[in-house]
Amino acid sequence: MTGVVPAVDRSSETNRTWVCEAVRIIEADANRSADTHLIPFPLPPEWHVELYLKDESTHPTGSLKHRLARSLFLYALCNGWIVEGTPVIEASSGSTAVSEAYFARMLGLPFIAVMPRTTSAEKVELIEHQGGRCHFVDEPSQLYKESHRLAVELDGHFMDQFTHAERATDWRGNNNIAESIFSQMALEPHPEPEWVVVGAGTGGTSATIGRYVRYRQLRTRLAVVDPEHSVFFTAWRDDDPELTSCHGSRIEGIGRPRVEPSFIGEVIDRMIKVPDACSLAAIRAVAPVLGRRVGGSTGTNLWGAFQLVAQMRAAGRPGSIVTLLCDDGDRYAHTYFSDEWLAAQGLDLTAPCAVVESFLATGVWA
Template identity: 65%
Template sequence: MSQLKTENTTWVQAAIAALNADANRSADTHLHVFPLPSQWGIDLYLKDESVHPTGSLKHRLARSLILYGLINGQIDEYTTLVEASSGSTAVSEAYFARMLGLPFIAVVPKATSREKIELIEFYGGRCHLVDGPSEVYDAARKLAADTKGYYLDQFTFAERATDWRGNNNIAESVFAQMSSEPHPIPSWIVVSAGTGGTSATFGRYVRYRCHDTKVAVADPENSAFYHGWKTGDREYCTGKGSRIEGIGRPVVEPSFVPGVIDEMLQVPDAGSLAAMQLLRERTRYWAGGSTGTNLYAAFQIIAGMLERGEKGSVVTLICDTGERYANTYYNPQWVSEQGLDLEPHRQRLNHFLDTGQWVASD
């Protein structure tokens, strides 16, 4: 073996060891209980992914994507890493790139929150801004080609970079933490989709383990996933991006796996923000808009269970921290400028928690 080949193999092995050490020293994320009336016989749990070192669910994905590139021989000690992102994945990838001493460029829409851009730069990454979410793909591919780097491509590789059978993935973690609960096998897992990787992991895991758990995906406005799931049309395009950062896409991404999803719900953006605020008021957990999307959909799932006389448990996710959206989702002026009226949704959510009944919108 040549000296150059030996040196590269040694570096890759050290890089893999560093990523595994990060996973090993990070305690598993918490599983919180959301307060519901005890007489309902239904328990709602929130898997808090905001406590990862980089503050979001995407910490797991970023580690997996970089490991995937390493073991496939696409990344060495001289590789520039490039990603197309709406923010959180790039934050986590910048963290790992700095850990490995690699340059990192994030291609993000100009509408990405300033807080996320500053975090990417804090971890040593560089941001390349484009006008809209549909432009991130080509720009990322071009940058990777120009720098002779590696395009991490979360929207293609998210569903395959994670071992869905186990190996400490998020699904295995949830079921282990649920083992001592009154209803240890959840009736429903409720997640939202950005790449589709998380819903694919949960959907494949519950089938592999033969659990009687159903997977529901909550989809925000202007996302193509719901239509793609309902009709089977993978070419559908909305032509615009989601206001709920991190989830929803204008196209049906390659990593979205419709066949492992049992139900999808469309969630209005105003409903997502109303649910996000309700979570803050009732639990003090400070989360972002995608968490509100999850919670809004989880309440609808629970209302359906109550209507059918079912008991059991439901698990959803806290995706990231609210501090990333202090100037947007938590800013009344920004909400008003977006033309969003949260009050009808706040009334709907409070009515559900008081009565167990979900009042459909007009």
């Protein structure tokens, strides 16, 4: 179900003209935005393993979700689901909503983000800054039902990133994130990465990368990291796509209480479960190394990537690994980088911080 589009004549010249102009506006925005950078993470050269961060925080809306939002809007426009004046509704914990609000405002469309009440104040402010409105629910399990309800009530379109993420992006190329990574790696010492490490929220990014490496006959393997309270890891391990949980993820942007339709487990070579304390220890430990703060999902990525670096070193296997810098850590100043918030959540970072610091010093994973 995608919501009810207002009763208009889609075949009318006026409607077709508006849709053509909307697609042009979105494509022009992409044309103005240079590709995101691929940043080497400073590991000792004698390790003979290179680690790279694809810095998705440099998109106009500051996160990896900018790519997804662009694809979802184009998909909805070209499917005839969005026409002039259609309210757009999305179930989102933050970054997707920020990006979708940006594109909705660009097209002059109302936008409502349905999100958990626990979403960071910084992300709420970013959504509202882009002209969006936030609609809160108390339980993560209510997100989908409430989004559908609003779409029907407002004669709008529920964008439904969790269903459409893997099909809205052309996984064979066309400037998707996989094509961008491998193009930027072309002149590096090990241009074909041993691993690409990503998290799963919708599952769209992992599906795109996993399909792309097969399509291009590459030997790169895909590792997906999964935070605490998310069901993706257990469902993948046990081949149980119906698995659900009553908990939401504390690591915004990744982790889900159900296996989303866009999650394609068959393209994943390895999954790594990452406790939340480990994700947050990683972002605090690497902040001085990178000279900047990064968000919690990047910490989850790095926790997994560091383990793979250590395994390659232990096996005497040179090569490269690519992971994602998903968004900027300044969005989480009052949560992940707040000692008071950590204490309220009952999170102690002492032991996992020691693991990361030991790895950065020795290349050995404790």
